[in-house]
Amino acid sequence: MRRGFLGGTFNPPHLGHVQAAAEAAKELELDALYLIPAGIPPHKELPEGGATGEQRLEMTRLAFDGIPGLQVLDWELRRKGKSYTADTVEALRTEDPEGELWMLCGTDMFETLPDWRRGDWLMRTLRVAPYPRKAGEEERIDALAEAYRREFGTTIRRIGVQPLEVSSTSLRVLLRKGKGAALLPKEVYRFILKNRLYDVRPEPDALWELARPWYKKSRIPHVLGCRETAVNLAERWGADTLDAENAAILHDITKKMPVEEQLQYCEKRGNINFSYRPEYEEALHAFSGAAAAALEFGVSPEVESAVRWHTTGRADMSLLEKIIWLADYIEPNRTTPGVDEIRRLAESDLDEALRRALESSLRHLEENGRTPHPATREALAFLCRGEVDS
Numbered sequence: 001m002r003r004g005f006l007g008g009t010f011n012p013p014h015l016g017h018v019q020a021a022a023e024a025a026k027e028l029e030l031d032a033l034y035l036i037p038a039g040i041p042p043h044k045e046l047p048e049g050g051a052t053g054e055q056r057l058e059m060t061r062l063a064f065d066g067i068p069g070l071q072v073l074d075w076e077l078r079r080k081g082k083s084y085t086a087d088t089v090e091a092l093r094t095e096d097p098e099g100e101l102w103m104l105c106g107t108d109m110f111e112t113l114p115d116w117r118r119g120d121w122l123m124r125t126l127r128v129a130p131y132p133r134k135a136g137e138e139e140r141i142d143a144l145a146e147a148y149r150r151e152f153g154t155t156i157r158r159i160g161v162q163p164l165e166v167s168s169t170s171l172r173v174l175l176r177k178g179k180g181a182a183l184l185p186k187e188v189y190r191f192i193l194k195n196r197l198y199d200v201r202p203e204p205d206a207l208w209e210l211a212r213p214w215y216k217k218s219r220i221p222h223v224l225g226c227r228e229t230a231v232n233l234a235e236r237w238g239a240d241t242l243d244a245e246n247a248a249i250l251h252d253i254t255k256k257m258p259v260e261e262q263l264q265y266c267e268k269r270g271n272i273n274f275s276y277r278p279e280y281e282e283a284l285h286a287f288s289g290a291a292a293a294a295l296e297f298g299v300s301p302e303v304e305s306a307v308r309w310h311t312t313g314r315a316d317m318s319l320l321e322k323i324i325w326l327a328d329y330i331e332p333n334r335t336t337p338g339v340d341e342i343r344r345l346a347e348s349d350l351d352e353a354l355r356r357a358l359e360s361s362l363r364h365l366e367e368n369g370r371t372p373h374p375a376t377r378e379a380l381a382f383l384c385r386g387e388v389d390s
């Protein structure tokens, strides 16, 4: 058997890992390639508040899913104490003592190989397949390979992968800023969002890609209109544009979901604070949408709250809540009578725009014989600084 393995913390695994692994499997014609997330790595401390071992294992499974011959092994995570490659190599060799065993590694690891625990033994036992992590590292790799060959007789073959200049460390920084999604396999990004790893903030384009299948086709222009309007309003009024964009993308996410399922989301999140009544069905999608936004896409409490109150409004709304409520009301596809005036007002006086829109919305409900949600009256009353009229 010709087998290979790639170890690492995979915190998180990214496309640089995936591309190198896929290319190595092809070039070396491997029968099997193992991905082995490290338990406690000897080289570095794991950052606090990051992913657990189980989560790194799961992300590694998701990252390499579907590549033929690839298998994720949890040995190093199960092993007590620090992870040493030598122990893993021993275990792999026991399985197939006569076969070829290749170790894949990036330039940085390749440079320090002889210094690892039982480095001398590793250099004489393994075949090594280094790959560049940055453009222009090829020469450095080849020079080292020559030196290793002379000193240890190691068989070395550089993998000809185009380096993707990314590290897990720099990715974690990007994720906190609402960037970096394009450097991750889609399912890994989804997992990171869902579990709110690395203090991630959703990147709007990537979030939209994940959220889009939740929407009916006919609703998409409205959501996109709302997204654009929310960003404009956030810029105009000094709100967080990333939060505004993400809240708009998710605001109607459960609109096509059956009521039963929506109620399940609310229950899971524990966010229904009104006894559900059929006449408030319109408000239900806001509550269940907020629950789904938090549970599926890991949004911040601010974004969750903006989604939650986007239909009813409420007393003492946050700036973001006001923006999402209004964006939903005035986005370019809306043709409600009087909407142009409210659009203009939203540029000059946000509260006045909201007050007018709330009034108009209440009037519309009443004209149609529907019961407004109490929170809508409270929102208006708060803005008018009057009492809730019952």
Ligand SMILES: [Fe+2]
Binding pocket: 251, 252, 285, 286, 310, 311, 328
């Ligand atoms: Fe809505």
Ligand SMILES: [Fe+2]
Binding pocket: 222, 226, 251, 252, 328
């Ligand atoms: Fe909407």
